[in-house]
Amino acid sequence: MKEINGELTAKGLKVAMVVSRFNSFLTEQLVKGAADAFVRLGGTEKDLVLVRVPGAYEIPLAAQKLAAGKKVDAVVALGAVIQGDTAHAGLINETTARAFSQISLETGVPVADGVVTAENLEQAVERCGTKQGNKGFSAMQAAIETVNVVRQL
Numbered sequence: 001m002k003e004i005n006g007e008l009t010a011k012g013l014k015v016a017m018v019v020s021r022f023n024s025f026l027t028e029q030l031v032k033g034a035a036d037a038f039v040r041l042g043g044t045e046k047d048l049v050l051v052r053v054p055g056a057y058e059i060p061l062a063a064q065k066l067a068a069g070k071k072v073d074a075v076v077a078l079g080a081v082i083q084g085d086t087a088h089a090g091l092i093n094e095t096t097a098r099a100f101s102q103i104s105l106e107t108g109v110p111v112a113d114g115v116v117t118a119e120n121l122e123q124a125v126e127r128c129g130t131k132q133g134n135k136g137f138s139a140m141q142a143a144i145e146t147v148n149v150v151r152q153l
Contacts, residue, residue: 006147020115063111110142
């Protein structure tokens with residue numbers, strides 16, 4: 001049986017990060033984590049593109065344009081959506097997650113979901129670089145590994 005695995009090496013890759021400005025005190029930590037992962041895995045900062053959008057709902061359009069342009073090997077979506085008193089957060093989370101998958105399938109460019117979804121501020125903080133790690137870091141790892149798997153298929 002032949003097994004195909006993606007390596008965790010960013011050497012030679014170009015990756016775009018699309019980040020929401022909403023909840024920027026959280027999303028800036030995600031950006032730092034994602035950039036750190038990219039450099040630690042052999043990428044260079046000059047091969048990172050950072051695109052800022054107003055909120056998580058706007059991330060998919062920018063991600064789609066980047067992926068369709070084929071100038072990047074992957075897109076990492078970064079945002080923080082915290083549940084409030086209405087169902088709004090759930091709608092955003094479902095819509096964006098579905099869009100990221102659709103963009104990947106349509107373009108062949110991986111879009112990694114680094115949008116933190118949390119029930120409260122404490123959970124969000126934990127996922128942006130404290131107790132539960134940094135979702136930006138792990139999303140970048142997923143993007144890099146996926147690029148390297150897809151290249152072998």
